Amino acid sequence: MLIAKNVCYTYPKTGRGIFPPGASLTAEAGKLTLLVGESGSGKSTLLACLAGVLVSQSGEISIDRRIVATKAVPGWTPTRMLVLQNSALFEKLPIWQNVALAWGWPSVKLRARAVNHLTVLGLGELADQLPSQISLGQRQRAAIASAAACDPQVLLADEPTGALDAGNSDRVIGLLRQVASQGRIVIIASHDERLIKVADETVTL
Numbered sequence: 001m002l003i004a005k006n007v008c009y010t011y012p013k014t015g016r017g018i019f020p021p022g023a024s025l026t027a028e029a030g031k032l033t034l035l036v037g038e039s040g041s042g043k044s045t046l047l048a049c050l051a052g053v054l055v056s057q058s059g060e061i062s063i064d065r066r067i068v069a070t071k072a073v074p075g076w077t078p079t080r081m082l083v084l085q086n087s088a089l090f091e092k093l094p095i096w097q098n099v100a101l102a103w104g105w106p107s108v109k110l111r112a113r114a115v116n117h118l119t120v121l122g123l124g125e126l127a128d129q130l131p132s133q134i135s136l137g138q139r140q141r142a143a144i145a146s147a148a149a150c151d152p153q154v155l156l157a158d159e160p161t162g163a164l165d166a167g168n169s170d171r172v173i174g175l176l177r178q179v180a181s182q183g184r185i186v187i188i189a190s191h192d193e194r195l196i197k198v199a200d201e202t203v204t205l
Contacts, residue, residue: 002027002154002185007049007059018042018049018205022059025203027187030180034196035189037205043189044085046205047156050187051082063154063185081152085159087143089131095142096127102149117145121171137163144172154185161192169194 006022023046027033035043048054050061052068061068089098093106099114100106106114115127121141131139140163147155157176161169173195180186188195196202 001029001065002050002061002063002187004046004050005060007046007056007061009045009049009054009057011045016040016045018045020058023205024059025187027185027201029183029185031186031200032176032180032195032198033185033187033201033203034199035187035203035205036191036196041205043205044158047082047158047187047189050154051080051156053082079150079152080154080156081147081150083140083143083147083155083157083160085162087131087136087139089139089143089146091131094128094130095123095134098131098142099146099149102146102151114149117149118142120175121145122168135163137165137168140164141168141172144175148175148179152184154187155179157186157188159190159192160188161190161195166194173198 004023004025006024008018008020008022010017023042035046037043049056095118096111096114097106099117100110103110115124118124118127121144123138123141126134126138140160144157144160160172164172176186
Protein backbone atom coordinates (compact mmCIF):
# COMPACT_ATOMS: atom_id res chain seq x y z
CA MET A 1 0.00 0.00 0.00
CA LEU A 2 1.16 3.52 -0.83
CA ILE A 3 -0.03 6.37 1.37
CA ALA A 4 0.59 10.05 0.67
CA LYS A 5 -0.34 12.61 3.34
CA ASN A 6 -0.50 16.35 2.69
CA VAL A 7 2.16 16.30 -0.02
CA CYS A 8 3.12 19.80 -1.19
CA TYR A 9 5.47 21.00 -3.90
CA THR A 10 5.81 24.45 -5.47
CA TYR A 11 7.91 24.95 -8.61
CA PRO A 12 10.52 27.69 -8.20
CA LYS A 13 9.76 31.00 -9.95
CA THR A 14 6.41 29.83 -11.42
CA GLY A 15 4.33 29.62 -8.27
CA ARG A 16 2.59 26.52 -9.63
CA GLY A 17 2.33 23.17 -7.91
CA ILE A 18 0.50 21.58 -4.98
CA PHE A 19 -0.25 24.03 -2.17
CA PRO A 20 -1.11 23.48 1.51
CA PRO A 21 -2.91 21.56 2.87
CA GLY A 22 -1.47 19.36 0.12
CA ALA A 23 -2.57 16.23 -1.69
CA SER A 24 -3.36 12.93 -0.01
CA LEU A 25 -4.21 9.49 -1.33
CA THR A 26 -4.09 5.80 -0.54
CA ALA A 27 -3.30 3.26 -3.30
CA GLU A 28 -3.45 -0.48 -2.73
CA ALA A 29 -1.44 -3.13 -4.55
CA GLY A 30 -3.55 -5.09 -7.01
CA LYS A 31 -5.80 -2.14 -7.83
CA LEU A 32 -5.80 0.62 -10.45
CA THR A 33 -5.86 3.98 -8.67
CA LEU A 34 -6.84 6.94 -10.84
CA LEU A 35 -5.99 10.61 -10.24
CA VAL A 36 -8.44 13.07 -11.77
CA GLY A 37 -8.80 16.82 -11.58
CA GLU A 38 -8.78 19.97 -13.65
CA SER A 39 -5.71 20.99 -15.61
CA GLY A 40 -3.25 22.58 -13.19
CA SER A 41 -4.65 20.77 -10.16
CA GLY A 42 -1.30 19.05 -9.54
CA LYS A 43 -1.80 15.54 -10.92
CA SER A 44 1.53 15.39 -12.76
CA THR A 45 3.33 17.05 -9.86
CA LEU A 46 1.95 14.52 -7.40
CA LEU A 47 2.98 11.61 -9.65
CA ALA A 48 6.51 13.04 -9.85
CA CYS A 49 6.66 13.30 -6.04
CA LEU A 50 5.37 9.75 -5.63
CA ALA A 51 8.00 8.55 -8.10
CA GLY A 52 10.81 10.39 -6.34
CA VAL A 53 11.52 12.55 -9.39
CA LEU A 54 10.56 15.55 -7.27
CA VAL A 55 11.23 15.72 -3.53
CA SER A 56 8.07 16.87 -1.76
CA GLN A 57 8.61 20.03 0.26
CA SER A 58 6.26 18.88 3.00
CA GLY A 59 4.03 15.94 3.77
CA GLU A 60 4.83 12.25 3.89
CA ILE A 61 4.92 9.35 1.43
CA SER A 62 5.09 5.77 2.63
CA ILE A 63 4.98 2.38 0.95
CA ASP A 64 4.13 -0.66 3.05
CA ARG A 65 4.36 1.57 6.15
CA ARG A 66 7.93 2.59 5.36
CA ILE A 67 8.80 6.21 4.62
CA VAL A 68 10.29 6.73 1.17
CA ALA A 69 12.87 9.42 0.42
CA THR A 70 11.81 12.94 1.33
CA LYS A 71 13.66 16.20 1.85
CA ALA A 72 13.96 15.49 5.56
CA VAL A 73 14.31 11.70 5.51
CA PRO A 74 16.63 9.95 2.99
CA GLY A 75 14.77 6.74 3.84
CA TRP A 76 13.96 3.72 1.77
CA THR A 77 13.69 3.84 -2.01
CA PRO A 78 11.61 1.04 -3.58
CA THR A 79 11.53 0.50 -7.34
CA ARG A 80 9.24 3.12 -8.84
CA MET A 81 8.74 3.83 -12.55
CA LEU A 82 7.08 6.94 -13.97
CA VAL A 83 5.76 6.99 -17.55
CA LEU A 84 5.63 10.61 -18.69
CA GLN A 85 3.18 12.22 -21.11
CA ASN A 86 6.01 12.85 -23.57
CA SER A 87 6.96 9.13 -23.46
CA ALA A 88 10.65 9.70 -22.70
CA LEU A 89 12.76 7.13 -24.57
CA PHE A 90 16.41 6.87 -25.58
CA GLU A 91 16.20 8.36 -29.06
CA LYS A 92 19.29 6.64 -30.49
CA LEU A 93 18.21 3.15 -29.45
CA PRO A 94 15.62 1.05 -31.30
CA ILE A 95 12.43 0.32 -29.42
CA TRP A 96 13.41 -3.20 -28.39
CA GLN A 97 16.65 -1.95 -26.82
CA ASN A 98 14.70 0.66 -24.84
CA VAL A 99 12.72 -2.22 -23.34
CA ALA A 100 15.72 -4.52 -22.89
CA LEU A 101 17.53 -1.90 -20.80
CA ALA A 102 15.30 -3.06 -17.95
CA TRP A 103 17.37 -6.26 -17.76
CA GLY A 104 20.85 -4.84 -18.29
CA TRP A 105 22.86 -4.00 -21.37
CA PRO A 106 20.51 -4.59 -24.37
CA SER A 107 22.40 -7.44 -26.05
CA VAL A 108 20.92 -9.37 -28.98
CA LYS A 109 20.21 -12.25 -26.57
CA LEU A 110 17.51 -10.10 -24.97
CA ARG A 111 15.81 -9.14 -28.23
CA ALA A 112 13.21 -11.92 -28.27
CA ARG A 113 12.18 -11.19 -24.69
CA ALA A 114 11.83 -7.48 -25.47
CA VAL A 115 9.81 -8.18 -28.61
CA ASN A 116 7.42 -10.30 -26.56
CA HIS A 117 6.78 -7.34 -24.26
CA LEU A 118 6.23 -5.06 -27.25
CA THR A 119 3.89 -7.54 -28.95
CA VAL A 120 1.49 -7.34 -26.00
CA LEU A 121 0.95 -3.69 -26.94
CA GLY A 122 0.85 -4.28 -30.68
CA LEU A 123 4.40 -3.05 -31.31
CA GLY A 124 6.22 -6.27 -32.16
CA GLU A 125 6.67 -5.35 -35.81
CA LEU A 126 8.18 -1.98 -34.86
CA ALA A 127 10.84 -3.42 -32.55
CA ASP A 128 13.75 -2.25 -34.75
CA GLN A 129 12.40 1.27 -35.30
CA LEU A 130 13.86 4.31 -33.57
CA PRO A 131 11.51 6.38 -31.38
CA SER A 132 11.62 9.18 -33.99
CA GLN A 133 10.28 6.77 -36.62
CA ILE A 134 7.02 5.89 -34.85
CA SER A 135 3.90 7.84 -33.91
CA LEU A 136 3.26 9.60 -30.61
CA GLY A 137 0.79 6.91 -29.59
CA GLN A 138 3.26 4.15 -30.45
CA ARG A 139 5.96 5.93 -28.44
CA GLN A 140 3.62 6.06 -25.46
CA ARG A 141 2.96 2.33 -25.66
CA ALA A 142 6.70 1.63 -26.00
CA ALA A 143 7.40 3.71 -22.88
CA ILE A 144 4.79 1.74 -20.95
CA ALA A 145 6.32 -1.54 -22.15
CA SER A 146 9.75 -0.31 -21.00
CA ALA A 147 8.45 0.64 -17.56
CA ALA A 148 6.53 -2.61 -17.08
CA ALA A 149 9.62 -4.63 -18.08
CA CYS A 150 11.44 -3.19 -15.04
CA ASP A 151 8.97 -5.08 -12.82
CA PRO A 152 8.57 -2.06 -10.51
CA GLN A 153 6.92 -2.17 -7.12
CA VAL A 154 5.11 1.03 -8.07
CA LEU A 155 4.14 2.00 -11.63
CA LEU A 156 2.94 5.56 -12.22
CA ALA A 157 1.60 6.76 -15.56
CA ASP A 158 0.72 10.29 -16.66
CA GLU A 159 -2.06 10.29 -19.29
CA PRO A 160 -1.03 6.86 -20.65
CA THR A 161 -3.97 6.69 -23.08
CA GLY A 162 -4.13 10.34 -24.03
CA ALA A 163 -2.77 9.87 -27.57
CA LEU A 164 -4.34 6.47 -28.26
CA ASP A 165 -7.44 5.22 -30.06
CA ALA A 166 -9.96 2.96 -28.33
CA GLY A 167 -8.32 -0.32 -29.34
CA ASN A 168 -4.83 0.64 -28.21
CA SER A 169 -6.20 2.25 -25.05
CA ASP A 170 -7.74 -1.09 -24.18
CA ARG A 171 -4.34 -2.77 -24.69
CA VAL A 172 -2.63 -0.28 -22.38
CA ILE A 173 -5.35 -0.60 -19.74
CA GLY A 174 -5.02 -4.38 -19.99
CA LEU A 175 -1.26 -4.19 -19.40
CA LEU A 176 -1.67 -1.83 -16.45
CA ARG A 177 -4.27 -4.17 -15.01
CA GLN A 178 -1.87 -7.08 -15.50
CA VAL A 179 0.91 -5.21 -13.66
CA ALA A 180 -1.47 -4.49 -10.78
CA SER A 181 -2.61 -8.11 -10.62
CA GLN A 182 0.98 -9.13 -9.88
CA GLY A 183 0.77 -7.36 -6.53
CA ARG A 184 2.04 -4.01 -7.78
CA ILE A 185 0.81 -0.51 -7.01
CA VAL A 186 -0.45 1.24 -10.15
CA ILE A 187 -1.41 4.93 -10.10
CA ILE A 188 -2.60 6.75 -13.21
CA ALA A 189 -3.35 10.41 -13.88
CA SER A 190 -5.86 10.86 -16.68
CA HIS A 191 -8.92 12.61 -18.09
CA ASP A 192 -9.84 9.51 -20.12
CA GLU A 193 -13.41 8.43 -19.37
CA ARG A 194 -12.54 4.84 -20.28
CA LEU A 195 -10.07 4.75 -17.39
CA ILE A 196 -12.60 6.32 -15.06
CA LYS A 197 -14.94 3.42 -15.82
CA VAL A 198 -12.38 0.68 -15.11
CA ALA A 199 -10.41 2.19 -12.20
CA ASP A 200 -10.80 0.50 -8.83
CA GLU A 201 -10.27 3.74 -6.92
CA THR A 202 -10.57 7.37 -8.02
CA VAL A 203 -8.88 10.30 -6.24
CA THR A 204 -9.88 13.85 -7.18
CA LEU A 205 -7.38 16.71 -6.75
